Amino acid sequence: MTAEFISSDKQEEETGAQEIFGLKLTTQVQAIGIAVLGILLAGGLAYQFVLPEFQKGGEFKQKITESKQTQLQLQAQIQKKAEAEAKQEEAKQRRANVTAMFASDASANTVLLDMTQLVNRINAGVQGDDLKAKITKFEPYLPPAASAAKAASASLDPDILTDTSFGPSLAGKLRRKKFKVEFEGNFAQTRNFMRNLELLQSLLVVRNLKSELISSTQAIEVDFVKGKIIPVAQPETKIKTAFDLHALLPLKQEEKPPTPAPSPGAK
Known part of the structure; x- marks a missing residue:
């Protein structure tokens, strides 16, 4: 009886189950x-x-x-x-x-005064004008008329360095004042003058230096006993020295080339 009851209930459940698309x-x-x-x-x-x-x-x-x-x-x-x-x-x-x-415009304009003071110091204590050192020539260099006219027509400063005498990299980046100078004195005075000339201004440049002997005198005495001529002092020489003096100056503010702009990577 029990088996039949379970089987009957199971059958009822299976019979009562709904189906969707054939699936119970x-x-x-x-x-x-x-x-x-x-x-x-x-x-x-x-x-x-x-x-x-x-x-x-x-x-x-x-x-x-x-x-x-x-x-x-x-x-x-x-x-x-x-x-x-x-x-x-x-x-x-x-x-x-x-x-x-560099030299300044003021120092370039007083070069002759500075050199005169230098010569005066060299001559301190020297007796006699013939024995004193002296500046015999000091002339500012004037550019040829054609070059001056060309510079004026182009509104350029005639002092601007346009040649490559101081190297290609400095052309157009400096100004220069030139002077023709002649100096006379003995060997010691000439050496002293040229040595101290470098101390007047760092960028004074000497070019075309030429020296020549003007005169030489020798003090002597005669030894009649021995029949000899004996020098009694150092010979007095006079040397003429000529040179071109270049005073190098920076460009004026309005003449300076524009500063290049920094590269984009440096922003």
């Missing part, structure tokens, strides 16, 4: 369907809400990485700019140091 909706099938539906629903919710958040997180991380890279690039540019400014400042300081060595 038993309790087990329904449970599986509900589980699958829950998984699909969870997947849909994850796709709709969770996945975009993950994407936003990835985009946020990417933006952080890009921001760090941009920051590093900005720091590198700032460092390059600082280095470029430091180099520019160093170049300005070097230029100032070199410019300080």
Whole structure:
């Protein structure tokens, strides 16, 4: 009786179960369907809400990485700019140091006075005008009329160095005043004059130096006993020295070439 009752109940359950597309909706099938539906629903919710958040997180991380890279690039540019400014400042300081060595317009205009004072110091204690050193010629160099007219028509300073006598790199970057000088004195006076001339101004340059003996006298006495002529002092010589004196000056402010703009990488 028991077996028949169970079999009868099982048959009733199977008979009472609904079918969809030929599939009987038993309790087990329904449970599986509900589980699958829950998984699909969870997947849909994850796709709709969770996945975009993950994407936003990835985009946020990417933006952080890009921001760090941009920051590093900005720091590198700032460092390059600082280095470029430091180099520019160093170049300005070097230029100032070199410019300080040049003659100035004031010193170039007083060269004759400075040289006269130098000669006066050399002659201190010397008796007799014939024995004193002297400057016999001091003439500023005047450019040929054609060159002066050309410079004037082009509104150029005639003192600007246009030749390559001091090197190609200095052409057009310096001014020069030239003087023709002649000096007379004995050997010691001439040596003293030329040595101290270099101390008047650092960038006074001597060119085309020529020296010639004008006269030489020798003090002597005669020894009649021995029948000899004996010199009693050093011979007195007079030397004539001629040279071109170049005073190098920096360009005036309005004549300076424009400073080149820094490269884009140095910004």
